[in-house]
Amino acid sequence: MNLFDVYPLYNITPVKAVDCTITDDKGIDYLDLYSGHGVISIGHTQPDYVAKIKNQLDQLSFYSNAIQNPLQVELAQKLGKLSGLEDYSLFLCSSGAEANENALKLASFHTNKSRIIAFDNSFHGRTSAAVAATDNKKIVAPLNAQQAVTFLPLNQIELVEAELEKGDVCCVIIEGIQGVGGLDEGTTAFFQALEKVCKTYEAVLILDEVQSGYGRSGKFFAFQHHGINPDIITTAKGMGNGFPIGGVLISPKFVASYGLLGTTFGGSHLACAAGIAVLDVIENQKLIDNVNTVSAYFFEAIKQIPEIRKVKGKGLMLGVEFDFDVAALRKKMIIEKHIFTGSANNKNLLRILPPLTINKEGIDTFIIALKESLVELK
Ligand code: PLP
Secondary structure (H helix, E strand, O other): OOOOOOOOOOOOOEEEEEEOEEEEOOOOEEEEOOHHHHOOOOOEOOHHHHHHHHHHHHHOOOOOOOOOOHHHHHHHHHHHHHHOOOOOEEEEEOOHHHHHHHHHHHHHHHHOOOEEEEEOOOEOOOOOOOEEEEOOEEEEOOOOOOOOEEEEOOOOHHHHHHHHOOOOEEEEEEEOOOOOOOOOOOOHHHHHHHHHHHHHOOOEEEEEOOOOOOOOOOOOOHHHHOOOOOOEEEEOHHHOOOOOOEEEEEOOOOOOOOOOOOOOOOOOHHHHHHHHHHHHHHHHOOHHHHHHHHHHHHHHHHHHOOOOOEEEEEOOEEEEEOOOOOHHHHHHHHHOOOEEOEOOOOOOEEEEOOOOOOOHHHHHHHHHHHHHHHHHOO
16 A cells, blocks of 8 residues: 655655654754654653653553543643643643644534634644635635634734624634744734634634644743633644644633543543653753743844844744745755754745754754855855
8 A cells, every 4th residue: 555645755764863863764863943843842752751651551551531541630730730721621632633623613612603713824734623724725624514714814903803793703713823824923912902802702712822832932822922811722732742642721611511522542541641741841841941042042143144034933933034935945954954944835934843952052053054055055
């Protein structure tokens, strides 16, 4: 059987990784400044994380959600403490799209309405209930015939209010910082106004922190830069450092009932062990402080490169923007300089999402390689 060929692949085969270094089958080391779309939060094969998963695997990897699992409780309590959202409840699932799917469902059940507001260039996943907008083409797969999605430009609150006034909107879903779309983000004034109009018109405010959460922005969740309290927050990627796990954080205004949500794999013993280990390492190694230190260093160091038009994003969720298509530059950085970076829908943007453990030397290596590459490509 062949693989269904949906991904263009670089001719590199990683076989091993430690912290921010990936080694391929030829023994070549690569600096990882992408974390596989922002998934590796605490560094590849972090020893405490590996030990915790191995230990759990020896005991019990999985059983049904209909049987007590104290690891889920431990994970929820740690997540509440570290994020400062102790009064929210946690529903565990296995991916970002699944988290968003459940958030949209909850919003619809709670309001008895079905229309969704999302934003241009947003990305919320690829399942049938999630909403995706890629390459500026709006791909919308509604939950049912009624659950249509309306896309609006970011930062134009009057357009959001005009839609909410119609009375049929169950929720507004927005990324803390846009990932795939190219690192655009709402202003603090916009997020605060969004919170207000959602309350006024009884629509649920969903913060998609699948990519921007877990410390990546320099706060536990990116919305925490804006002083708001969303009704629902979704998370995944960095939550498991490579183990598939997602979560829906639900504010106290929602009432749980048996059968309202459900999943087979979400919150398995193994997934919880991975999730707990990630939170322990983020806390013990003060990784959010590291994000802020290294991010400040990055913003300063990048000034040496006049070709850069702008640096977008926050913390270690960054987009370096040029005034040309960066495809050749990115390829050169990977193949010749052995540094992984990411691409975005904005073709002029190099995405930088390293493990949150990256240090200043890693940034220096990137800056040197970027300078050399820009000269060599002239
Ligand atoms: N939401 C955001 C903001 C994302 O960046 C992604 C994935 O890139 C998703 C949701 C979907 O997550 P997953 O691929 O785990 O389903």
